[in-house]
Amino acid sequence: MSQKKVMLVYSLKNTFVLKDIALLDQMGYNVVTIQSAPNRDLFRFTWNRIKEFIQGFFLVAKSEVVFSWFNDYHSVVPFFLAKCFNKKRILIVGGYDAISSPKLDYGIFLKNNFRQFLARWNYANANEIWVVHKSLAQGCPNAKQQDGTLSGIQNFIQGLKPLIREVPTAYDDRFWKKNGDRNKKGIITVANISDQRTFRRKGIPLFLKLAEELPDYQFTICGIQNPISNKQILPKNITLYGKLNRDALKIQYGYHQFYFQASHIEGLPNVLCEAMLCECIPLGTNVFGIPDVIGDTGHIFNASDSLKTVISFIRSLGNPQKLGEKARQRIAKHYSISKREMAFKEVLSTNAHEK
Incomplete structure (x- = not known):
């Protein structure tokens, strides 16, 4: 048939x-x-x-x-x-x-x-x-x-x-899961960035500002085009990667403690959900689908405000492992x-x- x-x-x-x-x-x-x-x-x-x-x-x-x-x-x-x-x-x-x-x-x-x-x-x-x-x-x-x-x-x-x-x-919770050791001072964001409009819409300027405010933390951006040519304008504690396949991306999620989603416009961010399945603790703006994805498993903030609340949340976090597990459970339950x-x-x- x-x-x-x-x-x-x-x-x-x-x-x-x-x-x-x-x-x-x-x-x-x-x-x-x-x-x-x-x-x-x-x-x-x-x-x-x-x-x-x-x-x-x-x-x-x-x-x-x-x-x-x-x-x-x-x-x-x-x-x-x-x-x-x-x-x-x-x-x-x-x-x-x-x-x-x-x-x-x-x-x-x-x-x-x-x-x-x-x-x-x-x-x-x-x-x-x-x-x-x-x-x-x-x-x-x-x-x-x-x-x-x-x-x-x-x-x-x-x-x-x-x-x-x-x-x-x-999202496939059988594939997206944490493997290996985690950098408790690692913060990552992922976006397919090909122009300045996307750079701004995805909230990358705020990510760079956070990196300047937290010089003792390691920041990673994945998906930016021409990462080598852009390196000269970035803070020293930022690592750039181009577009990664899903296996390489899973390794990056698993290595970082936090995932940062500072988009001004976003439907339902795929990368945020993938990162949460890998037990990254989410930090995200309060627009469109981002707050519903994060729920009570991370920190939600207003992009037009200062980063003080974000920094306070990161530095005062007591039990990151428990919160990361909670983030994974939320995505597995609501976005199966x-x-x-x-x-x-x-x-x-x-x-x-x-x-």
């Missing part, structure tokens, strides 16, 4: 995309994909849309459901074809696609242009919208107060008909693979499609 097909479209091959492909495959589905890397070049942009139509025409008709990771140009053609073939359309929202931040020059709703028009069409024509955290549907008041960042699909589009569900990303699998099963077992 042939496997049922599902389609997943995306722009970048991020970890969470690969995890969903693997999960659907493990569930017994034949996952067909269309990747359209973001391009500003007119020729490549146009070619992406042509490719999406040609591939999509043959693949959508044979697929049970079309999933799109993030709402952008790459979603439009597959969703249009899925609508024509009366196939279910699920839009997975991760952050950028529910934001308008003039200060950080970020978000699909920032500019009233054709791109936003298409994003609105995608939202209106999805059967379901999955947000990785509820703040991407309802908005984040703290982000608005601190940076003037507007957020929440429902705040940008009133009366949206598709069902909006909170479906968090999931089985919960995401349940959401996939639910949508794939429902045969009712709406045009």
Whole structure:
């Protein structure tokens, strides 16, 4: 008997995309994909849309459901074809696609242009919208107060008909676990940093400031491009790494006592969850999904305030091992693979499609 097909479209091959492909495959589905890397070049942009139509025409008709990771140009053609073939359309929202931040020059709703028009069409024509955290549907008041960042699909589009569900990303607690000795004065942050906008959005300036305030601690940044050329502008107690594979990243998490997530905008940070599974004690800003991930297992702070409370928490911590174990248990309980699998099963077992 042939496997049922599902389609997943995306722009970048991020970890969470690969995890969903693997999960659907493990569930017994034949996952067909269309990747359209973001391009500003007119020729490549146009070619992406042509490719999406040609591939999509043959693949959508044979697929049970079309999933799109993030709402952008790459979603439009597959969703249009899925609508024509009366196939279910699920839009997975991760952050950028529910934001308008003039200060950080970020978000699909920032500019009233054709791109936003298409994003609105995608939202209106999805059967379901999955947000990785509820703040991407309802908005984040703290982000608005601190940076003037507007957020929440429902705040940008009133009366949206598709069902909006909170479906968090999931993490493998069998893989992500602590191994080896731990540096009790080690603090790490991980982000794919390719430009100054991402550098600021991920809160790296605050991480550098913390390193200056704690010269007797060792700080590590993983994921920064051109780490050697950036070394000259950093405090001496910071070590830089480029992009690491998951095995190398697990070693880094296991070596550091604390994980620092100072993002100004973030849906549900994958790296924070991975680090907590490796028993890192989380330090994070009070915006979007970060406080819900951390709960009572670490320290939550306001990025616009001083770092005094963060420093006080780090220096006064009495039983880091117990708190690290508690952090691991929290992620294993609330962000398990089985919960995401349940959401996939639910949508794939429902045969009712709406045009």
